[in-house]
Amino acid sequence: MKKEITLDKEHIFEQERVNRVVSMISTSLQKAKNEYDNAKQERSSVEKNYVQNAKINTFEVDDQMETNAEVQQQKQLVAKNVETENILERQIKLLADLKKSPYFGRIDIHEDGETSPETLYIGTSSFNDDTGNFLIYDWRAPIASIYYNGNLGYVSYNTPQGKQNAQLLKKRQFRIQESKITNMFDTNETVGDELLQEMLGEQGDEYMKNIVATIQKEQNDIIRDTKHDLLIVQGVAGSGKTSAILQRIAFLLYHSRSDLNADQIVLFSPNLLFSHYISEVLPSLGERNMRQVTITEFFAQRFEGLNVETLFENFEKHQIKQTSEKNIKETAEFMLSIKKQVENLDNKDLLFNNLLLEDQIIFTKKEILSLYSTLPSAQPHHLRQFELKNILIQKLKQKIKKEQSKQWVLDKIDSLSEEEYYSLLGEYKRGRFDNIESEITYLSKKIVQTKFEPIYEAIYNNYFLDIYHQYAELLKVFLPFDQKKFNDELELHRIRLEDCAPLLYLRDQLTGEGQNHSIHHLFVDEIQDYSLAQIYYLHATFPNAHLTLLGDSEQALFHTLQSSNELMTSLKETIAPKKARMIELNKSYRSTFEITSFMKSLLPDGNKIQAFTRSGPLPKVVITSKKAVISKLIFEAQRLLKNNETVAIITKDIVTCQLLLHSMKSKNAPTLIKNSDRSLPKGIVLLPIYLAKGLEFDAVIAYEISKENYPNDKSLGILYTICSRAMHELVLIGVENVSPLITNVPNNLFIVEHAITL
Numbered sequence: 001m002k003k004e005i006t007l008d009k010e011h012i013f014e015q016e017r018v019n020r021v022v023s024m025i026s027t028s029l030q031k032a033k034n035e036y037d038n039a040k041q042e043r044s045s046v047e048k049n050y051v052q053n054a055k056i057n058t059f060e061v062d063d064q065m066e067t068n069a070e071v072q073q074q075k076q077l078v079a080k081n082v083e084t085e086n087i088l089e090r091q092i093k094l095l096a097d098l099k100k101s102p103y104f105g106r107i108d109i110h111e112d113g114e115t116s117p118e119t120l121y122i123g124t125s126s127f128n129d130d131t132g133n134f135l136i137y138d139w140r141a142p143i144a145s146i147y148y149n150g151n152l153g154y155v156s157y158n159t160p161q162g163k164q165n166a167q168l169l170k171k172r173q174f175r176i177q178e179s180k181i182t183n184m185f186d187t188n189e190t191v192g193d194e195l196l197q198e199m200l201g202e203q204g205d206e207y208m209k210n211i212v213a214t215i216q217k218e219q220n221d222i223i224r225d226t227k228h229d230l231l232i233v234q235g236v237a238g239s240g241k242t243s244a245i246l247q248r249i250a251f252l253l254y255h256s257r258s259d260l261n262a263d264q265i266v267l268f269s270p271n272l273l274f275s276h277y278i279s280e281v282l283p284s285l286g287e288r289n290m291r292q293v294t295i296t297e298f299f300a301q302r303f304e305g306l307n308v309e310t311l312f313e314n315f316e317k318h319q320i321k322q323t324s325e326k327n328i329k330e331t332a333e334f335m336l337s338i339k340k341q342v343e344n345l346d347n348k349d350l351l352f353n354n355l356l357l358e359d360q361i362i363f364t365k366k367e368i369l370s371l372y373s374t375l376p377s378a379q380p381h382h383l384r385q386f387e388l389k390n391i392l393i394q395k396l397k398q399k400i401k402k403e404q405s406k407q408w409v410l411d412k413i414d415s416l417s418e419e420e421y422y423s424l425l426g427e428y429k430r431g432r433f434d435n436i437e438s439e440i441t442y443l444s445k446k447i448v449q450t451k452f453e454p455i456y457e458a459i460y461n462n463y464f465l466d467i468y469h470q471y472a473e474l475l476k477v478f479l480p481f482d483q484k485k486f487n488d489e490l491e492l493h494r495i496r497l498e499d500c501a502p503l504l505y506l507r508d509q510l511t512g513e514g515q516n517h518s519i520h521h522l523f524v525d526e527i528q529d530y531s532l533a534q535i536y537y538l539h540a541t542f543p544n545a546h547l548t549l550l551g552d553s554e555q556a557l558f559h560t561l562q563s564s565n566e567l568m569t570s571l572k573e574t575i576a577p578k579k580a581r582m583i584e585l586n587k588s589y590r591s592t593f594e595i596t597s598f599m600k601s602l603l604p605d606g607n608k609i610q611a612f613t614r615s616g617p618l619p620k621v622v623i624t625s626k627k628a629v630i631s632k633l634i635f636e637a638q639r640l641l642k643n644n645e646t647v648a649i650i651t652k653d654i655v656t657c658q659l660l661l662h663s664m665k666s667k668n669a670p671t672l673i674k675n676s677d678r679s680l681p682k683g684i685v686l687l688p689i690y691l692a693k694g695l696e697f698d699a700v701i702a703y704e705i706s707k708e709n710y711p712n713d714k715s716l717g718i719l720y721t722i723c724s725r726a727m728h729e730l731v732l733i734g735v736e737n738v739s740p741l742i743t744n745v746p747n748n749l750f751i752v753e754h755a756i757t758l
């Protein structure tokens, strides 16, 4: 039940309050701007000073030292000023946004134990008057949860001191734009539909928006969860999974402000476009972005010198792997068996590399193995490897010492130009030696150390272990037919995606390294595209991280379908979380009622999906001839562009995109989006489905949906994901026929246009 408030006394009252608050915000904004200008000015004068100081007094040693100390001090001063400027800059942005739209909600509550009720206003961040009274409460404050969770009547909310009860007397929603209330109404529901209608009806943007004003109750559960170390969210397409995790990150940063910062949070995202698309949500809430990485980037950083196969290459190669047979390298059991194998590995089965420097062997593999064999076999391998590393470093130091007195080193010193000589000596050491001999000894050490640096690096990075060969041997045990494929790829400096997690896990088990303990929260979006082995590996790599895994098993493009229940069961068994929870989101917000109804009837169990009641045109299925298809496609795209800012032509693979582009005249050609692209232009774009993962477009054209492309339910995930990218309009184009997946949809859910000209 909601009550719209017309331009009456209440509206005037609220607008007057907005005016008062906005005027106070303006004063604070001006103050912040002045402080910012002052900080900037101060920095530039320190910098000027610093340049001058750096120029003078560099000849006399004493003066030079004094100058160095002063320069250091000034450097620190600059760094501090830069930090202040950054804080002020963020504050200015926040206040400027707050000035336009100071809040979106009001609650009137009477707390137990209080004599009178109070009125609170809720916005994207808190704002006080001069006496410390809250004029706006931050949406993440404990008390604000009433706004998202409570119906009128008795409610409770969690505070650091425990549960607090209150009576919720009024809940009011606002839309305030440019400091003017454009809409406001009272509601008894959690967060009513009306504002949501308005938000969802808008055209898509280059960046995802924050959803603070309209967070739904079940999304709020995800956002405010602090109890579980494993949270799995199974949410249907468009149900706000991504939105919810970004809000969750903002919430966690607020909730644990003293011991959590944005660098301790990592989000695995599906592709670079997606990373760009979501990059403004946290800044719009006054927070810094978390780290973002794709799984391919993550592995590529760990396999220097090898080309890691991307998810998309894998997909293009195999199309969807719809066999019921599981690839055992993608299972968590495989990872567990690697662990076991390592525990039982004999010294004689360990494989080492020769350590080479410019074709000269510095340590032979035989020597390394014999050093290893001297270590107590009761110790686990990773401790022995660590010890081995120390021994090798000691031996290297001895070698360096010996090498220092060789003739080639003296020759090298003789051949140094004056510039090279002083640069090798380093500014700090110049003029510090008592006699020339000690200067030469110092230089000789430097020269030899530099020469042997690659060996030091190799030892430090465990390159003495022949991990590729070791992994190939492991494959021989579990998957003898796969070993050759692995070796062949390696010859070409490539590694398949399915080998990355097991191989790295083997390495980490042997070396005891590869972990990052500083990460507190790990988020993985589109979890259905990850194998269990990969999830297992991520957990092993970030052992202190709470996991939030989000996905939709219906949108599985790369793996065989796995339900979220199966995922939960498997993770409970393999990574043994302390407290795990699964949340389902079944309401879809992205698309119109008509598009969601169409999408859900593609699925065998689509009934669980609830469509949001926002209406638009019925999806349109166009059946045309081979000859006419290009002109029909152009016609449809141009037609859609009249009412929509972005029209995406989405295909099942890149080959279809390329063929299509080839057949189109250049003047009509859409912009082809590539794997390496980071942003999406407006207008008509063309892309394969895997690049559209997680994104949304005003209008979508699914091309080409004949039965040749979508013969049966094995390609359902692709078709469903394509359709679910559309916010306002959806067109599907087929050549000569349509997929049986579409003929199964009740025909009142779409319109058909037969445009066949033979």
Ligand SMILES: Nc1ncnc2c1ncn2[C@@H]1O[C@H](COP(=O)(O)OP(=O)(O)OP(=O)(O)O)[C@@H](O)[C@H]1O
Binding pocket: 196, 199, 200, 209, 211, 214, 215, 216, 219, 235, 236, 237, 238, 239, 240, 241, 242, 243, 244, 552, 589, 590, 693, 694, 695, 696, 724
């Ligand atoms: N509570 C909400 N208020 C306003 N908009 C919302 C809300 N929840 C979701 N949306 C909107 O719905 C759309 C889909 O949200 P989002 O991309 O987060 O869903 P998703 O579940 O991650 O989708 P998918 O799995 O299909 O990629 C976005 O435009 C988002 O802004």
